[in-house]
Structure formats: structure tokens, C-alpha cells
Amino acid sequence: MLRQLGAALSSELDDGDDNDQQQQSESIDSQFSAPPEDIDLVEINPLDLFCSSIDTLFGKSIDLIIPHNSGWAERPSWRQNSHLINTGDNREESRELCRRGIPPSLRCAAWIINVVSAANLSMSKSDCDDYGTLKKVRVLEHGWDLVLKSIFPDPSDLERAEVLDFGVGHDQLINILKKDHGGTIPERGIQSLTKVLHAARDSLGIEFCSWLPDLTCLLLSFMPESYAYATIREMVHEDSSYFLAVSRVEHLAWCKTFADLMRKCFPQTAAVMEQIGALTPLGLDPILKRFFVTLLKREHVMRIMDIFTGEGAHAIFRIGTTLCCLSRAHLGESIRERCDNAATFWDGVRRFAHSKHFDFEIFLTQVYMTKKILGFSRPIFPRPDFVSRMMSENEVWAENNLTNISIHEEKKPLGLVEGDVPMELAKNSVERFTLAKWLPPALQSTKLDLIYSTSHHGRSLDMFYRCCSSSRHTITLMEVLGTDTVIGMYATQTWTNNPNGYGDGGCFLFRLKPNAECFRYKVGLAVSSFGDEEGDDEKKITRLQDVGQLMISSDTFLSMGVGEGGASALRLNEDLTRGSTSKSMAFDNDELVGPGIEVFDVGLVEVYRFIRDVDNKPVDGDVDPWKGVFE
Secondary structure (H helix, E strand, O other): OHHHHHHHHHHOOOOOOHHHEEOOOOOOOHHHOOOOOOOOHHHOOHHHEEOOOOOOOOOOOOOOOOOOOOOOOOOOEOOOOHHHOOOHHHHHHHHHHHHOOOOHHHHHHHHHHHHHHHHOOOOOHHHHHHOOEHHHHHHHHHHHHHHHHHHOOOHHHHHHOOOOOOOOOHHHHHHHHHHHOOOOOOHHHHHHHHHHHHHHHHOOOOOOOOOHHHHHHHHHOOOOHHHHHHHHHHHOOOOHHHOOOOOHHHHHHHHHHHHHHHHHHOHHHHHHHHHOOOOOOOOOHHHHOOOOOOOOOHHHHHHHHHHHHHHOHHHHHHHHHHHHHHHHHHHOOHHHHHOOOHHHHHHHHHHHHOOOOOOHHHHHHHHOOEEEEOOEEEEOOOOHHHHHHHHHHHHHHHHHHOOOOOOOOOOOOOEEOOOOOOOOOOOOHHHHHHHHHHOOHHHOOEEEEEEEEHHHHOOOHHHHHHHHOOOOOEEEEEEEOOOOOEEEEEEOOOOOOEEEEEOOOOOEEEEEEOOOEEEEOOHHHHHHOOOOOOOOHHHHHHHHHHHHOOEEEOOOEEEEEEEHHHOEEEEEEOOOOEEEEOOEOOOOOOOOOOOOOOEEEEEEEEEEEEEEOOOOOEOOOOOOOOOOOOO
16 A cells, blocks of 8 residues: 555656656665674674663663664674764665664664764764763763752752653643653653753753653663763754754744645645645644654654664654655545644544554655666755755744744634523633543534533433434533532443443543543553452453443433443433442543542533534534544
8 A cells, every 4th residue: 555655655746757766775785784693702892882772761671682684783792783873985874774773672872873973973983883882881871970960969859850841832741751652651761751851951951842852752762861861962962953953943944844845845745734734833743843753653753763863854854744745645535525624634644654554664665765867866855955954044934933923732722602502511711621632633623512401401311312312422511519520521422322331432531620630541441450350251351341331321320431349430310410420440530529429419411512613514423534544
């Protein structure tokens, strides 16, 4: 499939035709291949050996096996892997080897050597090599200790320190810490992240750099703190723009450069992205703020890091523009028919990149395609010096437009549809703003339309089901009498009289006020809750199936989530006057209402459907714009 999409990519190129394009297939010269296995290790100075990778972020083990035919030495030292450095005649060969992927056990050494080499063109090859070997370990550790003592002179200073966001935004930072890097980062990993980010600000003087939180997480996945800090230090050593945008002006200039490159290289894709706002500074956040972390599989993000450490930001522009083009080709006319905002477009890109149609190796051949000009192979994508000049020119534009163009996401609350029945529980914009953050991207720009209210329609499950019968995705809000608490649930299927169970993992419970909190479905949590249970397997399987019955309703009750002891995470009785809650196996909704409150009286109950903002039509049916595209 991806090879077929390459044809679509080729058709967009301004100055070439399909017959002139070829993929790079030159093999690495034998002088850069791994040495024979019978190398006499006695001849190797132990200090010349590469330092091994270590996962400081999660503390997981790292695969130490180096594939036999990978081109990397199986007994790694810099003498055996002398092709690592991008200098002289070795530059293109070493870059191509890194594009093939650096073995995980060598990433710590290879990444820092690549960065040092790219940032210090006048440094000798052997001096660059030293950064990845055991020679530099004590030097880097000692320098790191000095930095930490100057920033955190007392242990209490570190305890009070918070993770810095460097312009990525609070909500995105929470995602970084909670889910985007393979799960919730443990406390020790967060502490290491905090140290390195504070050192980047206080010691290196970096105030703004949207990539930095994600990049630091990636570095700490294979490096100790000292090496992660040293790598960042080298990235901003002289010309920081080779690797990072370290000011708001530079970030805005990079956004315009990306958009200009899209228009130059892939004008059809650019036209579609412009129409839906995906080429604006905010629209480009998944690439220019989040470094592909929210778009690609984690192993593919690591492969991009292998390339980025040597080729810098130019590789990100190259990879990002090609990814947009191939994604648009796969999504096809679905974009024009179903996509009206940047969030939905990037959701389609993410799903394409995680689907069976996406092959990363083939994708990279498309990224580095060449064409014949006068008998010579030339890259299709503009050369680094051209892109660098474009970035510099765009900085003037960015200076003049910095106050006019926002580079931070300005989320807005869900809208309201004024009707005959007055709204109460969702009338305040603060609550609607909170709900918008929790909803799927396709619903975040919609308006709430009240379809059921106990104050108007009465307290009856039969009337509740009737009012909800034409709406698949709904928000149900309810007030807890005697308190100022409002809780609720988001349903992904139409509420109906169905005691057998329905719904899917998109459902969630929430407390809207006070202390707003969302409780999402977690498969791992559901399974782990049975980990220590004794008894036959059939009983366990039955209970696990119960967990999947997220919505259960009948003529006597409706509920969401299976709670402890067969209870419900949230349940309402037949006349919607009494409610109950218990900790769910899959939602982890401990104390949904308040400490020690499991049964409560229910006041006003309201149900809302969603109305599209673009055409004022109800979102009833399927709100997944990419349904069927990836099957």
C-alpha cells in the first residue's frame, strides 16, 4: 500500500516526472561494515568501548543484541564503528546507516557522537568519538554533578521543583507525563526529567523550546541524566537552529518554513491542509511542538531520533512533509468529505501511521527519494542550505507577526444551542471548557443541545430512552442533592433498554465540579484487578467480559461501568431520583462523588447531544470521520 502511495507523492512534485524518480538503493561501502567476528579484543583499549544505553526514564531493560548484518560492530568500540561521524567522505554513508536504525544498545553513544559532530564541525573526528566512549564518562558525570549542585544546592530545592513545559503547554505536558511515552512515567523518571529540564533553563539559558520535554524523554529512554544534558548542551552549542527552535520567533519561523515547503514540494496536500487549518502554527503542533510523538509508533519516533541527531531539523521538515503527503493520499477524498479541522486531520494521520498500510522502511525510501538531473541523482527535497536560508528569511516575517499569530492552543468551550427548555448544569462556560478537553477531537468544536431534562420531561427511564433514541454520542449530567457536586458520563452508543451490556472503551465517567476529573476506561487496569484472584479460569473470563459491558440499562436502572462486588461504577434507579457509585474495575473512579459517599440523592438530570459547528447539523450516527478507511 505504501509503495502505491509513493506514486501519489511523486505526482505532487513540482519539477520532476514519474519516469525520472528513483529510490536510493546504494549499499554501504564495505569499509563501513561491521568487522569480522575474530577481532582480537586484546588490541582494544577498554576506554575505547562505547558506553551502553540505559533507560533512565522507565528503568526498563534494553536489548543488548546487535544484529549480525546490521552494519554495526558486534563488539562495539569507536575504532570498529568509525563510520559514525558525519565528517568528510563518511558523511552520507554514516547518515544512511543511521537511517537504517541504530541498535538500542548503541543509541546512547551514537546519539551523542552524532550531535557533537554536527554541532562542532571543527572538532577532530577522534575527539567527537570520545563522547560516546568510556573515556568521557567521568568527565560528563563530574560536569553534571557541578550543574546539579548549582541548581539544587539543597535536596528540598529538587523536591519543590516542577517539570517545566518550555512552551509546549500544560495540557500537553500532562499527556507527556501520563501517556504519550508509553504510559505513566514513574516518579524516578519524572525526577530525572525535572533535573535535566531545569538544567537546560538555568544552566544553558533555554527559556522556550517546545520540543524539549519530548526530546528529553526520548534521550532519557537510552541515556543517563548526564549524557542527556550534555547532548542538549551540544545542540545549542553554537547554531542552535540546526537542531532546535529556542524562541517564539524561531518557532513561528519554522512553522512558516514547514508550510512553505509543503506548498513547494506537495502543493495538492498543502491546499487541503490550508483549508482545514493544519498549516497554521497551531495546526502544526503534532510535528513542530510534539516531535511526532502523538503521530507515530514509539519505535518509529526512536528511528526518527536516530536520523535527527545527525541531520538536525532538516530531517524533520523532510519526514514531516512526506508523512503529510502520503497520509493525504491514503485518506483520499475522505478528507474533503469528513474532515473540517486540523485535529481530525492529524487523528487520520496517526491512524494511518499505526495501521497495517504503513511500513516505516518503505516510508523512509519515499522520504529520501531522488531524481535524475543531467545523469546525476539529486534529492527531491530541497537541500539543507536552501531550507536554512528559508528559515532565516522567515524569521523577519515571524518578528513582524509574533503578536498577531498565536503559537499556543487557544481551546474554547463547547457551544450551546438555545432551545425551549432552559439549560442549567452546562450553562457555565467553565464547565463546557472542561468537557471539551475530555471529548474526542471530532467533538471538541461542537455545540451542546439539550435533549432530555428531568425538569421538563419528567423522571422516567422510558422517557429518557425515547429522548436519547436518535443520538449515539451523549453527555449525561446529574447534580448530587445536598452538595455542589455535578457528575456525569459520556456514552458512545445510544442509550436503550439493553440489560446485556453495550458501549466501548471510548466511554468515560467524570466529576464536573468541584475538582473536575475525568475517569477513562483502562484495559490494563481491568485485567490487573484480576491478577491475584483465585478460582477457576471460567469465572475470571466471565468477570473480564463483564468489564467490557460499559453500558447496562433496563426498565429499572441504567448504569456505566462494572464496580466491585457486581455493583456499578455509576448507577441511576428507575425514576432517576437515587444514584450509587463504587470503584470500577476499568475506570478507577474512586470517590466519584466524594469521600465515603456511595449512595446519593439525585437532583436535576440533563442529557445533551452534539451539534456540528460548521453546518449546525446534529452529530447522530457515527462521528468517526475515518471509519472504514484503515480496514
